[in-house]
Every structure is written in structure tokens, then in C-alpha cells.
Amino acid sequence: MRPELFLRWAGFVLAVAVLAVPFIGSPSLADLTFRTCTLAIIAISWNMMAGAGLISLGHSGFWGVGSYVAILCANHFGIPFLPSLLFGMLGGAMIGAGLALITGRLRGIYFAVATLAMSEGLRVMAVMLPDLTGGAQGAYLDSALFPGALAVNIAAGCGAVLAACFSWYVSRTRYHYAFRAMRANERASQMLGIHPMLYRVSIVIVSGAMASYAGAVSVWYGGYLDPGVAFNLHITLMAQIAPILGGIYTLAGPILGTLAAAGLGEVTRQWLGHVEGVSLLVFGMTLAICVLYLPKGIQGGIDRLFRSVVKAPLADDSTPTRTTR
Amino acid sequence: MSELLSLSNIRAGYGESVVLQDLSLVVREGEMVCLIGANGAGKTTTTRVLTGLLKPWGGQVAFAGTPIDKVAAHHRVELGVSLAPEGRQVFPNLTVDENLLLGSYSRRARPQRKRTLADVYELFPILASRRMQKAGLMSGGEQQMLAIARALMARPKLLVLDEPSLGLAPKIIVDVYRAIVQTAEQGVSILFVEQNVRAALSIAHRGYVLANGRIAFAGSAAELRNSKLVQESFLAPRRTHQGSAPIKAAPIGTQREGGFA
Amino acid sequence: MNLLPQFLIDSILLGGLYTLMAIGFALAFGVTRIINFAHGEFIMLGAYAAFWLFTGWGLDPLVVMPAVIVLGFACGWLLFKAFIERVLAAPNINQILLTFAIGLVIQHIAVILWSGDSRSTTPEYALKALTIGDAFIPYGRLVGCGVAVLLVAMLIAWLKWTEDGRAVRAVAQNSDAATLMGINVKGIYALSFALSSALGVATGVVVSFIITVTPFMGFPMLVKAVAIVIVAGMGSIVGMVVGAFVLAFAETGFAYYVTEGSGWAEGVAFVLITAILIIRPYGLFGDAEA
Numbered sequence: 100m101r102p103e104l105f106l107r108w109a110g111f112v113l114a115v116a117v118l119a120v121p122f123i124g125s126p127s128l129a130d131l132t133f134r135t136c137t138l139a140i141i142a143i144s145w146n147m148m149a150g151a152g153l154i155s156l157g158h159s160g161f162w163g164v165g166s167y168v169a170i171l172c173a174n175h176f177g178i179p180f181l182p183s184l185l186f187g188m189l190g191g192a193m194i195g196a197g198l199a200l201i202t203g204r205l206r207g208i209y210f211a212v213a214t215l216a217m218s219e220g221l222r223v224m225a226v227m228l229p230d231l232t233g234g235a236q237g238a239y240l241d242s243a244l245f246p247g248a249l250a251v252n253i254a255a256g257c258g259a260v261l262a263a264c265f266s267w268y269v270s271r272t273r274y275h276y277a278f279r280a281m282r283a284n285e286r287a288s289q290m291l292g293i294h295p296m297l298y299r300v301s302i303v304i305v306s307g308a309m310a311s312y313a314g315a316v317s318v319w320y321g322g323y324l325d326p327g328v329a330f331n332l333h334i335t336l337m338a339q340i341a342p343i344l345g346g347i348y349t350l351a352g353p354i355l356g357t358l359a360a361a362g363l364g365e366v367t368r369q370w371l372g373h374v375e376g377v378s379l380l381v382f383g384m385t386l387a388i389c390v391l392y393l394p395k396g397i398q399g400g401i402d403r404l405f406r407s408v409v410k411a412p413l414a415d416d417s418t419p420t421r422t423t424r
Numbered sequence: 425m426s427e428l429l430s431l432s433n434i435r436a437g438y439g440e441s442v443v444l445q446d447l448s449l450v451v452r453e454g455e456m457v458c459l460i461g462a463n464g465a466g467k468t469t470t471t472r473v474l475t476g477l478l479k480p481w482g483g484q485v486a487f488a489g490t491p492i493d494k495v496a497a498h499h500r501v502e503l504g505v506s507l508a509p510e511g512r513q514v515f516p517n518l519t520v521d522e523n524l525l526l527g528s529y530s531r532r533a534r535p536q537r538k539r540t541l542a543d544v545y546e547l548f549p550i551l552a553s554r555r556m557q558k559a560g561l562m563s564g565g566e567q568q569m570l571a572i573a574r575a576l577m578a579r580p581k582l583l584v585l586d587e588p589s590l591g592l593a594p595k596i597i598v599d600v601y602r603a604i605v606q607t608a609e610q611g612v613s614i615l616f617v618e619q620n621v622r623a624a625l626s627i628a629h630r631g632y633v634l635a636n637g638r639i640a641f642a643g644s645a646a647e648l649r650n651s652k653l654v655q656e657s658f659l660a661p662r663r664t665h666q667g668s669a670p671i672k673a674a675p676i677g678t679q680r681e682g683g684f685a
Numbered sequence: 686m687n688l689l690p691q692f693l694i695d696s697i698l699l700g701g702l703y704t705l706m707a708i709g710f711a712l713a714f715g716v717t718r719i720i721n722f723a724h725g726e727f728i729m730l731g732a733y734a735a736f737w738l739f740t741g742w743g744l745d746p747l748v749v750m751p752a753v754i755v756l757g758f759a760c761g762w763l764l765f766k767a768f769i770e771r772v773l774a775a776p777n778i779n780q781i782l783l784t785f786a787i788g789l790v791i792q793h794i795a796v797i798l799w800s801g802d803s804r805s806t807t808p809e810y811a812l813k814a815l816t817i818g819d820a821f822i823p824y825g826r827l828v829g830c831g832v833a834v835l836l837v838a839m840l841i842a843w844l845k846w847t848e849d850g851r852a853v854r855a856v857a858q859n860s861d862a863a864t865l866m867g868i869n870v871k872g873i874y875a876l877s878f879a880l881s882s883a884l885g886v887a888t889g890v891v892v893s894f895i896i897t898v899t900p901f902m903g904f905p906m907l908v909k910a911v912a913i914v915i916v917a918g919m920g921s922i923v924g925m926v927v928g929a930f931v932l933a934f935a936e937t938g939f940a941y942y943v944t945e946g947s948g949w950a951e952g953v954a955f956v957l958i959t960a961i962l963i964i965r966p967y968g969l970f971g972d973a974e975a
Contacts, residue, residue, distance in 0.1 A: 207777040216958040223952035376796030383789030530867035
């Protein structure tokens with residue numbers, strides 16, 4: 100069977116499994132699946148931005164915005180579950196638009212630093228506006244509106260599947276080539292008739308909305324939110340590790356990486372979960388090892404295995420922006 | 425005259441693009457040799473291979489009879505090769521003086537730094553008057569002088585110049601070329617690459633024409649000047665009325681045997 | 686009571702500290718063009734070193750500083766040679782992620798070894814203060830600022846007047862031309878990175894008696910250092926000093942003159958970063974890069 104076909108079938112089976120687990124799986128399996136799904140969403144979201152040459156160090160900002168918008172909708176306006184998710188996405192989209200417009204044409208390091216400033220700035224705001232957000236004490240989601248664990252799990256699963264389908268769809272359109280061109284050289288891409296600002300804003304909006312969705316669903320799952328939880332650096336870290344582990348810029352990469360990272364997380368938790376700081380240490384080392392020795396991640400390993408490069412459309416050898424002097 | 429520099433069958437380029445297919449040239453002691461070619465022909469690629477900034481895919485670079493392919497770029501200046509790079513590439517936020525001090529960073533040059541500095545300021549009085557100025561604020565011509573002076577601070581046996589006339593007004597080109605000739609008279613061998621063929625041939629002993637990644641023609645300056653290739657490709661056809669000839673660097677000197685003004 | 690003298694004193698003392706914090710970071714960034722996201726962790730390591738030597742052997746932080754600096758230099762050098770050197774030519778994203786990961790690893794090794802509890806060194810002078818009129822000058826901060834200024838001055842002198850210092854400046858401006866001078870650029874990178882780490886560690890020693898020491902103290906300081914470098918722009922030491930004092934004054938100003946300002950003060954760095962990126966991305970004193 101051709102590798103591409105195999106991958107499609109594997110994806111389909113995975114999607115079915117993910118959607119089935121909330122119905123037929125044990126609570127602990129459902130919990131693991133939930134966390135894996137939200138991770139998959141932000142991994143795909145991060146990977147999409149990276150594919151356009153935009154490195155985000157502030158993905159926790161989008162997640163946090165989604166969480167806070169959702170909890171505000173519920174607590175202050177009595178908005179139920181599903182609509183609050185949409186509002187969450189809207190919040191993420193607006194932050195994304197703001198970020199893209201403010202950073203203008205900045206690339207590489209400067210863009211990355213801007214995303215960091217954004218997410219940390221949002222965190223400070225969350226702490227300093229207790230009337231709105233509950234401040235550092237945090238807030239509890241109004242349990243009267245809770246739609247039931249099943250609904251929340253399904254929402255996460257659907258979100259993950261939809262995110263994957265969306266990224267697959269984008270990879271098939273000409274937008275994919277526009278983003279690749281932007282990643283390599285934004286100025287040159289302009290000469291190809293690609294309007295960088297338009298593409299940049301749209302990718303950040305979409306990416307932000309996705310990540311915010313994950314954050315919004317999470318707050319319904321967890322029922323509690325404070326700035327530390329919402330804007331946790333851990334989120335940004337995992338959003339990066341999963342795509343890199345799986346194979347950055349590729350289609351299946353974020354998903355493969357999410358599975359690997361979730362597995363790694365579970366193993367670490369079982370063995371050494373009682374020691375504080377171990378899991379992040381392990382993930383940090385994983386990230387370093389991937390950057391140094393496995394730049395193409397798991398997908399790269401699979402490609403080598405199959406010889407013929409799996410033509411997952413986002414996969415390529417082109418080198419992204421590098422520092423020149 | 426012994427062979428000072430020899431490039432043999434150099435094959436080099438960037439990424440997937442081959443710039444030099446099969447380049448061979450020689451510079452002997454005491455000579456002034458020019459390498460002329462059109463924009464993009466590979467002149468700068470050649471100087472980068474020579475100085476070790478670019479690793480060639482094939483061929484050999486030898487200096488004073490010894491192959492130096494394995495010698496790292498930052499060690500080549502110790503051997504006696506010094507480059508005034510394309511675009512001058514002075515250190516913009518450092519003063520003229522500091523730029524020159526850096527020129528004599530190498531172990532070879534450092535002990536004689538004071539004397540070399542004095543010599544260089546004498547050769548380029550305009551630099552002496554701008555000693556404490558930030559190099560980035562100087563004019564193109566001044567920066568070119570600085571680049572050459574800085575290269576000379578390394579006390580080289582072979583001075584390589586990459587397009588010394590680029591972007592300079594004709595009068596400044598005259599000054600720069602005069603300095604080059606004076607340097608040669610001190611015993612420094614010179615290899616310079618140029619687009620400005622008239623200027624180059626006005627001071628060089630010999631020359632090579634680089635085209636399509638190879639040497640298309642080689643010979644004495646006179647031979648080059650009279651060759652069909654050079655005449656058609658580089659020297660614009662003369663117009664019917666006089667006085668409209670392109671840049672003439674001739675005042676410095678025509679052939680070496682005639683001396684110079 | 687007039688707050689102004691106190692405000693000025695606090696701002697100036699803080700500015701001195703911030704200059705030290707930023708200059709170490711800026712050195713590595715300016716020369717290698719790599720943002721060292723682990724710089725905060727070097728500060729943290731310096732602070733812990735001072736803490737353990739103080740608690741264990743009763744040694745004053747200022748006394749141990751030279752030794753700790755040398756250790757920091759060596760660690761920085763090793764780190765560079767082992768890992769960072771490999772990504773010098775790699776895409777931005779690899780560099781960013783690697784130093785990010787290294788910072789994370791160091792941070793969590795510290796958490797595992799030393800727990801997340803707050804610590805602090807308390808040498809004699811840190812507990813005393815001068816009073817001049819309305820103003821109250823804590824000795825700890827005064828000494829800290831003094832040491833910081835001294836170290837910064839030493840660095841600037843080294844850069845300006847020594848052979849290697851000049852080589853470092855040359856490499857920062859044009860690494861190819863530097864190679865042509867006979868400078869071993871890779872060696873200069875390692876030297877700069879090691880110096881940067883040494884300065885980071887020194888910053889940690891200095892702040893060990895001024896702020897609380899935890900494994901997580903590094904990150905906020907990194908963000909401030911980044912803010913300062915971005916405000917200043919690359920390539921200007923003067924700009925950096927200005928940037929450090931701008932940040933110090935802004936933060937202190939918030940703390941003094943805005944209600945609940947000390948909470949918001951943490952956000953000042955981010956606002957500055959955003960503002961500069963909008964108005965003048967290359968910094969107030971920087972040269973525009975291609």
C-alpha cells in the first residue's frame with residue numbers, strides 16, 4: 100500500500116477511535132484522550148504558524164484567552180457550553196489579528212519575542228484585573244452550566260479531528276505554497292504576487308482561534324482557572340515539542356508528535372510523577388535532543404524508512420529563515 | 425618570478441548553483457594580475473575560495489608552492505594573503521584607526537604594527553585625517569581606501585582586491601588605483617578582480633577573462649585589450665564623436681613598461 | 686512626604702542592576718545573533734551558588750563572586766561548545782528552541798535538586814540602610830548597584846581597549862571580514878557566550894541579597910533583558926544603558942505612582958517591547974538590519 104494511502108487510513112481509524120473513546124472508554128482513558136486531543140489542537144495550530152515562518156513562543160496566550168473568554172461567558176453572561184467555545188475562538192482570533200498587525204513584517208526572533216510579550220502581558224493583565232478575571236485567586240466555572248463530561252470530551256475530540264482535517268485541507272490548496280514561500284523569504288514571496296500581510300494575518304487568526312478553542316474546552320473540563328493555569332508556559336512548550344518531535348512543517352507531524360509526547364508524559368508520570376519538575380525536565384531534554392539530532396522528527400524517520408518520501412504536502416527540505424549577516 | 429598563487433581546476437558554487445566550473449589561474453611574485461568578468465561571472469566566488477571563506481567542491485588552491493586547501497580561512501592571512509573584500513566591508517561602528525589595528529590582528533603582522541600603521545597613513549593621507557571617525561560614516565571612496573589599507577596592515581605577500589572601483593566616481597578611482605600601483609611597487613603582488621575593464625587593464629601586467637565559470641581568455645594586458653572577446657564584451661564600441669568614451673583610468677598609467685604619471 | 690527622591694534613588698539603583706543583567710545577554714546576542722533563552726537560568730545558578738556558599742560556609746557573596754564568575758565562564762564555554770555551536774548556521778527556529786530547551790532543563794534540574802522554595806543570602810550589609818533626608822537607601826541595593834556598575838565598566842573597557850575585545854566587536858559587526866583579519870570567529874563566539882554566562886552568573890550573585898532566589902527567578906529577568914536589548918537596538922552599548930534605566934524608571938514609576946502599581950510593573954517590560962516593535966523595531970539606537 101502506498102505510504103500516503105496508509106497514512107490516510109491510519110488517520111481515519113485514529114479519528115474514529117478518538118471520537119469513540121468518550122462513549123466506550125474508561126474514565127482514565129477518556130482523561131488521557133482529552134488531554135491528547137487538546138494537545139493535538141495546539142500542536143497543529145503551532146505547526147501551521149511555523150509553516151508560514153512565524154515562530155510562536157506565546158501559544159499559551161491564545162490558550163489563556165480562550166479559557167478566560169469561555170469562563171467569562173459562562174459566569175458573567177450565563178452563556179452555555181458550545182456558544183462559549185465559539186466566543187473563545189473569536190477571542191483568540193482577535194488577539195491573533197492584533198498580534199499580526201502589530202508585528203507588521205517582523206520575522207524570526209523579533210516575532211517570537213513579540214509573541215512572548217503578548218502572552219506574558221496577557222497573564223499580567225489577568226492577575227491585575229480581579230474584577231474581571233478573579234485575579235490571582237482564580238475563578239470557578241459556574242457549575243450550573245456544565246454540560247456533562249461526555250459533551251466536553253466529545254467537543255475536544257471533534258476539535259482535534261476538525262483541526263487535523265483543516266490543516267489537511269489547507270495543505271491541498273494554494274495557500275500552502277504561499278505559506279511555504281513566506282517561510283523561505285517573505286520579501287521574495289511578495290514578488291510572486293503573494294500579499295504577505297494578508298496571509299500572515301489570516302494564518303495567525305486561524306492558529307489563534309484553534310489554540311483558543313483548546314483553552315476554552317479545557318476550562319470547561321477543569322472547572323477552575325487562574326492566570327498561572329491559563330497562561331502556563333508548559334502549554335507553549337508542549338505546543339512546540341509535539342510538532343518538532345513528530346516532524347515540523349509536515350501534516351502528520353503534529354499528530355505523531357502529540358501521540359509520542361502524550362505517551363512520554365504518561366510514562367514519566369507513572370515512574371517519576373512524584374518528583375516535582377521531572378516531567379518538564381524530560382520534555383526539555385526531548386526538545387533539545389530533537390533540535391540537535393532529529394530535526395525532522397518522527398515523520399523524518401518514517402520517511403527514511405519508506406525511502407520514497409511520503410508526499411504529505413507540507414513536508415519539504417527547504418530551509419526556513421536563517422540569520423544572515 | 426616564482427609562482428605565488430595558483431588556483432587549479434576550481435569548481436565551486438552555492439547550494440545547487442555552480443558558479444565556477446573549472447577555473448585555473450596563476451599569480452607570480454611581483455605581478456599585477458587582473459581577473460575581469462561580467463556581473464555574476466564568479467569573480468567574488470573566486471576571491472572567497474582563495475581566502476577560504478568558501479569551500480570549493482573540486483580543484484586546488486596553492487600558495488607559495490604549498491596546497492592550502494586544508495588551511496582554515498582565518499589562518500590564511502598568516503600565510504601572506506590578504507583580501508580587500510567586495511563592498512569594502514569595513515567595520516562600520518569602529519573607527520578608522522580601530523579598523524586598521526584589526527588589520528594587523530594576525531601574529532605575522534602584529535609585531536610590526538606601529539611601522540605598518542605609519543606606512544599606511546602615509547600612503548592614504550585621507551585616512552590619517554579621519555583617524556577617529558567611525559568607518560561607516562565615510563564616503564565610498566574613503567571606505568575603499570580603508571579596506572585596502574586594512575588589508576595591507578596584514579603585511580601580505582599577495583594583496584587581493586575585489587572590485588576596488590565599484591560605485592566610485594572616476595576621480596576617486598584614479599586615487600585608488602594610484603595607491604594600488606604604489607603598493608605594488610613596494611613588492612606586494614596584486615590580484616584584483618574587476619568589472620571596470622579599462623581601469624583594470626591600465627595597470628595590470630596580465631589578465632584573465634572569466635566567463636561561464638571558466639577562463640575564456642588569458643594573456644598580457646595588451647593581448648587582452650586587443651582581443652575580440654574583451655573588445656566586444658566589455659569595452660563599449662567607440663561612438664563617432666570624441667570625448668564620450670567611458671571611464672578612463674588611463675592617467676595612472678597604460679602599460680607597465682611606460683611607467684605612470 | 687515627597688516621594689521623588691526615593692523614587693529617583695530606587696530607579697537609579699535598579700538601573701545599575703538592570704544594566705548588568707542586560708549587558709551579559711546583549712553580548713551573546715550581539716555577537717552570535719542567537720537569543721540565549723537560558724540566560725535567566727545562568728542568573729539563577731549564580732544566585733544559588735552564592736546562596737549555598739553563604740549558607741554552607743558563611744562566605745560573603747561578594748567574596749565568592751570572582752570564583753563563581755570563573756565557574757560561570759567555564760560552564761558557558763562548555764555549553765556553547767557542546768550544544769550551541771551546532772546550531773550557529775541553523776534556522777532561527779532551531780536556535781530559539783534549543784536555548785529555550787536548555788533553559789528549561791537547567792530550571793527543572795534546579796527544581797529537583799533544590800525545590801521551589803524561596804531562598805536568599807543575607808550578608809551583613811544587606812540588612813542595613815543609609816538614610817539621607819527623606820530617602821532610604823538600602824545598603825544591599827547600593828552595594829549591588831556598585832558592583833554591577835564596576836563589572837559593566839570593566840567589560841566596556843575590555844571591549845574598547847584590548848585586542849580580543851576589539852575582535853569581539855569586529856565579529857559582531859561583520860564576521861566574514863573578521864575572518865579575513867585572521868580572527869577565529871568560532872572561538873570568538875565561544876568567548877562571547879562564555880563571557881555572557883559569566884556576567885549572568887555575576888548578576889545572580891549580586892541579586893542574591895536583593896531579591897528572593899527561586900528556580901523560576903530567571904525567566905522574568907530574561908524577559909526584562911530582552912526588553913532592554915530590543916528598546917536599545919543592537920550594536921549600541923550606550924543604548925543599552927539607556928534602555929536599562931528607562932525600564933528601571935518605568936517600573937519604579939509604576940510601583941510608586943500608580944495604584945497597585947507593583948503588580949503592573951511586571952508588565953512594563955512587555956508593554957515596552959510591544960511599543961518599540963511597533964514604533965521602531967530596530968531599537969532607539971540600533972542600526973537597521975537588512
